[in-house]
Amino acid sequence: MTEAISPLAPKTLPDMPPVPGVTLATRKAGIKYADRTDLLTMLFEPGTTVAGVFTRSRCPSAPVETCRDHLPGGRARMLVVNAGNANAFTGKKGRATTAVTVKAAAAAAGCGESEIFLSSTGVIGEPLDPAHFERHLLDMAATARPDGWVDAARAIMTTDTFAKMVTRTVSIGGVDVVVNGISKGAGMIAPDMATMLAYVATDAPLSAGVLQQLLDRYVGTTFNAITVDSDTSTSDTLLAFATGAAAGRGAPAIADPEDPRLAAFAEAFADCLRELAVMVVRDGEGARKLVRVTVTGAESDASAKRIAMSVANSPLVKTAVAGEDANWGRVVMAVGKAGEPADRDRLAIWFGDILVASEGERAEGYSEAQASEYMKADEIDIRADIGLGDGCFTAWTCDLTKEYVAINGDYRS
Incomplete structure (x- = not known):
C-alpha cells in the first residue's frame, strides 16, 4: 500500500450504511x-x-x-x-x-x-x-x-x-x-x-x-x-x-x-x-489521468470492444496521454492493429469534442494547440467511429507513467 493518494481519487468517501444480515x-x-x-x-x-x-x-x-x-x-x-x-x-x-x-x-x-x-x-x-x-x-x-x-x-x-x-x-x-x-x-x-x-x-x-x-x-x-x-x-x-x-x-x-x-x-x-x-x-499504479475510450460504428458490439481495448491497452496511446501529447496517430495505429473490420477512409477520431481526424486524414481546421490544451485535463475522452455499423463499446483506462515502472520494479521489496 503506497502513501501518496492518487490525484484521481474521489474527494470524499461515501457514508456506508449497514447491510442487514x-x-x-x-x-x-x-x-x-x-x-x-x-x-x-x-x-x-x-x-x-x-x-x-x-x-x-x-x-x-x-x-x-x-x-x-x-x-x-x-x-x-x-x-x-x-x-x-x-x-x-x-x-x-x-x-x-x-x-x-x-x-x-x-x-x-x-x-x-x-x-x-x-x-x-x-x-x-x-x-x-x-x-x-x-x-x-x-x-x-x-x-x-x-x-x-x-x-x-x-x-x-x-x-x-x-x-x-x-x-x-x-x-x-x-x-x-x-x-x-x-x-x-x-x-x-x-x-x-x-x-x-x-x-x-x-x-x-x-x-x-x-x-x-x-x-x-x-x-x-x-x-x-x-x-x-x-x-x-x-x-x-x-x-x-x-x-x-x-x-x-x-x-x-x-x-x-x-x-x-x-x-x-x-x-x-x-x-x-x-x-x-x-x-x-x-487508482491505476502511477496514474495521473483517467481515459474513457468509446468506439462507435463498428460491425458489432464485440468488434467495438476489441477495438476499444486495443486503444485502451496501447502503451503508445497511454504514454502519449501521460505526456499530454495529442498524438492521434497512435489511436489510428491501435484501431488498425486490433484485427477487426475497419476502413481507413471512414474512420473518425475525437479527443473530447475536438474532431482530430476523418476521411483518412487530419480533420480540416484541426488545431494542434487546441488539442494539446485538452490533453492537460485530468479526464480524457477518446472516441473512434469506425463507420461500418452500429456496434459500440466503452472502455476505461489510465495513462502510463514512470511511477508505474517504479512501483512494479520493486513490488516484492
Whole structure:
C-alpha cells in the first residue's frame, strides 16, 4: 500500500450504511507487512445467497479454486480475505492452507464448509501460513459488527492508494434495500470474467440464480471494460451476496431475473459495479489521468470492444496521454492493429469534442494547440467511429507513467 493518494481519487468517501444480515471484522495479521490491517471477514446470516465470477487465468490461485468448488451450493456464511500474499502458484501448500482456513472459518461461523468463500491478494509464489487464519477467525466472528465497511475496504488494499466503496439504496416492491460494494486493485488489471477483488452485498431477497444472472449481465460492460496494464491476475474474484433480510420488512422474494420488480434494483446493481470498476482505474499504479475510450460504428458490439481495448491497452496511446501529447496517430495505429473490420477512409477520431481526424486524414481546421490544451485535463475522452455499423463499446483506462515502472520494479521489496 503506497502513501501518496492518487490525484484521481474521489474527494470524499461515501457514508456506508449497514447491510442487514452482514457483519464485518478486520485484523492486523502480519501476513506481509507489520502493523497494517490485512485480514477481513464478512459474516452473513443463514440463508444468504451467493454468486460469483472469477479469473480465466490458467494459473488461478488456490482461493479461486475453492470459491469455484463452493459456488454451486449457492449459499454463503463467511467470506475471508487477506492482503499481502496471493496464495497463487503455491502448489500443495496453497491448497492445504485453503483447506485449513475453510475448516477454521466454518467452525467460527457455525456452518458447512461449502458456505465459506476465500480470496487472497498480493505476491504470487510465496507460501501462505494457515496460522494467520487459525488464530484470528474465531475472535473475528465473535466481534464482527455491521458498521465496519470502511475498515473492510482498507484491509484488502495492496498497492491501492485509497479505499474503494460504493453504496446505493433502491426499492423492491415498495421496500428499500441497501447495496454496498468494495473493491481493490491498482495494477495487474485487465480483467477476464471478473476483476481484481470485489464484493457486493445486499439485503434484497434474491435467489442465487438471479444474482448470477445480474453478474453475468453486467460484468462485461463494467469490470471487464477496464484496463490499467493489460495483465490479468491469477486471483480475480467478484462475489455478490444477498442476505434476504429485507423480506422481514415485506420485500418480495425474487427468483426470476425477468421479474419486473427487479428493474430498479438491477440498474442500481449495475451502477455499483461500474463505479467500483472505474475507481480501480482511477487508482491505476502511477496514474495521473483517467481515459474513457468509446468506439462507435463498428460491425458489432464485440468488434467495438476489441477495438476499444486495443486503444485502451496501447502503451503508445497511454504514454502519449501521460505526456499530454495529442498524438492521434497512435489511436489510428491501435484501431488498425486490433484485427477487426475497419476502413481507413471512414474512420473518425475525437479527443473530447475536438474532431482530430476523418476521411483518412487530419480533420480540416484541426488545431494542434487546441488539442494539446485538452490533453492537460485530468479526464480524457477518446472516441473512434469506425463507420461500418452500429456496434459500440466503452472502455476505461489510465495513462502510463514512470511511477508505474517504479512501483512494479520493486513490488516484492
